[in-house]
Amino acid sequence: MELLCVGGMNKLFTGNSLLGLCQRQCNQIQAGESSPHLPAPTSWFSTRKSPGQLWEEHRRSHFFPGTLPKPFIWADPGTIITMGRPVTIWCQGSLQAESYHLYKEQVSQLLGMWVAWNFRDKARFSIKSMSPNSAGQFQCIYNSSSGWSERSDYLQLVVTGMYSKPSFSAHPSPIVASGGNVSLLCNSKDTMDTFHLLKEGGAGPPQHRESRFSAGRHQAVFPVDSVNISHGGIYRCYGSFRFSSHVWSHPSDHVDLKVTGTFEKPSLSAHPGPSVTLGENVTLQCRSESWCDTFHLFKEGFIAPPQHLHWQNNTGPFQVNFTMSLVNSVHAGTYRCYSSHSTSPYLLSQPSDPLELIVSEAANTTSLSKHKPDFKSGANVTSLNAELGTMNRIVFLKEKREGKQAES
Template sequence: MGGSVRTQTLIALLCLGLCRGPWDQVQAGYLPKPSIRADPSPNVTSGTRVTIWCQASLQADVYYLYKERVSEPTSIEISQDSSNKASFSLGFMSPHNAGRYQCQYHSRNGWSQRSDLLPLVVTGVYSPPSLSAIPGPVVASGGNVSLSCSSQYPWQTFRLLKEGGADAPRPLELKFPREKRQALFPVGPVSISHGGTYRCYVSPASYPYAWSLPSDPLHLQVTGLYRKPSLSAQPGPSVSWGESVTLQCRSEIWLDTFYLSKEGSPAPPQHIRLQDTTAPYQANFNMSPVTSDREGTYRCHASSSTSPYLLSHPSDPLELLVSDSHSKDYTVENLIRMGMAGLILVVLGILLFRDHSSQRRIQDEARR
C-alpha cells in the first residue's frame, strides 16, 4: 500500500500503584527516562482539574503512569500517531488522587527508565494555621528569626513555603511523633535571599499530600542593604494631646518606599510609596489627632519598590512625647464643676431648712 500512511495506536496505561507487568521483565534503563509534570501545578487547591504529562526524548507508542501505594491499574486508550508525550487527566483534585507519581514509555527500541517522582499535593482540605515571626518580621542581615506556625487543632506535620522566584527554597517540613499545635522554623543567619513572602500548611501523617488551606502571608524583610535614612518630627517631638504631628523619613539616595515602626508595637509598620520619584526622597507620616497611645520610640526604613523585602539600615530612634496638659485642664474643669454643684446643693439645703423652720414657727403661733 504505497503512499499510504501507517497509523499506530497509542495506548496510555494508567497503573495506579507501583504495579508490575511484562515491562519489568525488560532491563530498565535501556532508554532514557521521560520527564513528568503536572498541569496547572503540582500543588493545587481541592476541586481543581489536573493533568499529568509524560514526555519522552523520542517517539513512543505506549505510556504508563504509576501512583505510589495503589495496586489496581486503570487503562486509557488514545487513538493517534506515535508521539513523544502523553497526557493523563486525573479529573478534579481530591485527597484520593493526591500522592507521588512516576511515568514510563515504550517504543520499538524497548522500555525506558521510570521518570523522577512527582509529588502531587492537594491544598484546602483543612482549616488554615496562623504564621508569625519571633521576635518580628523585620530582621537585620546576619540576625536570626523564628517563624511560628500554629493551629487550634493538633497536627503531626507542619510545612513552611516561600512564594515565588527561582531562588525560593524547597518546603521546610517538621514532623512530630505526637500531635502538636505549633512548630518553630528557625531562619538564620539571615541573608538577602531570606527576604520574601512565606505561608505555612498543616497535614495529618496519614495523608501527607493532603494539606490545609494556607496561612495568611507573612512578609519577612531584611534590613541593612542601604544607608540609614533620617527621621524627624514636625513641628517637634513634644506634642500636646489632641494636636497634630508629622514624622518625616528622608533618604539621601533614591529610594521610593518608606516604612515607619514603633518599638514594642505588635502592629505592622506603616508604609508609603512615593508617586513622585524626584528629590527629595521623603515620606510624611501624619498623626492627627495625637493621643497618649502615640507616645513611644519610632524608627524608619527605606527600600526600593523593585525589592520590597530588602530594607535600609534603621534610622536613629526618635522619641515622641505626648503631654497630657489638656487632660489636666479637663480634670481642673471637672473639679470646678463638681465644686460648684456641691455649693449649689449646700445653698439649696440651707434654704429648704430655713423654709421648713419658718413654717413650723407659723404653725406653733397659730396653736397658741
C-alpha cells in the same frame, strides 16, 4: 479520579485489568495543544497489544525497571493545588516512545495505571478538579520498540483547602537585618501532625516540620539563619495530618519577610517634636538623600506590619510624612523608618536612627474634640490610627472614663 489524555486521544475503559487507556488518532495532534472535540473511539487491537498484555508488561516493569532513560515528570501550574482547581501532569520521554504510563502509589502499592499513545516526546494527563483522592505520589514510564524506560522521579501532588488555616508569624520581627536570624512560627488549635512552609514564587520546595504541643496549641518553628536577600519574600504555612500527608489545610495569612541593609539609611524626625501632649497630632517624616520610591515606618514591639507610603516624584527631596491624629499612650514608643525601591519591595535600606515618641498628659485638660487630623492638600501623609485599630480605641475610651471618674 478522572484523567484526560493529550489532545487527539480517546479515553477507553477496559475493566479492572486496565483502569484507563488513551488511543492516539491518525491526525497526530501535537502534545500540549488544547484538546479538540474528540471523535468516536476506533479499534486499535489490530495494531496494538491487548490491555491484558500491556498490564502484564507494566506489572513486570514495576518490579524490573527498564533500561531506557527515565522520563521527566512535572505538574502544571504546580504541585500544590487548591481543591476544585484543575492540574495537568506531564511526562516527557523520548521521540521513539510508543506509549506513556502514569500511575499513583500509596504504601508502595500500585493503585492504577493510565496509558497514552503518543508519537511525540511527551504525554499530558489532566485532572479536571483536584480532590483529596487526586492527591498523592505519582510516577510515569514509557515504552518503545527497545523496551521500557526507568521510572521517573516521584511527583508529590498536594491538594489544599481541607482544614482551617493555621496562624503564622515571624519572631522577633518580619523585618530582619542581613546576616541576622528569624523564626517563622506556624501553629493551630487543631491537632495537626505536620506543618509546611512555602515561599511564594516557587523558590525551592516546601519545608516540613513535625508539630509539637505547647501553650494549648500544636506548632512548629521554621528557623531562618544568616538571612540574605534571597530570603526576602512572601511566606505562608499549611497544616496536615499524618494519615493524609498530601492533603493540606487552607493557607495561613501571609508573612512578608523583609531584609534590611541593602541601601543607605534614611533619617526620621518628628514634627513639631518627639514630645507630644495627649490628644494632639504629630507627623513623623522619613527622608532619604538617595533615590527611592517607598518608605516604611516600623514601631518596635508592635505586632502589626510596618506602614508604607510611596513617593510619586522622580526628583528630591525623597520624603514622606506619616501623620498620627489624637495621640494617646498607644502611640508612645520607639520608631524607625526604612526606604526601598518598588522593583524590589522585600529589600530595605538600613534602619534610620531610632526616634522615641513621648506622650504626656496636658497640664490643663482640654476637649480632645478640638484636635482634628491635619492633612495638607497634596502632601504624602497617612494616618496610623486605623492601623492601631481596636487597641487605640479601647485605650482612648479607658482614658476618658478615668478622667470622668476623677472629676466626680
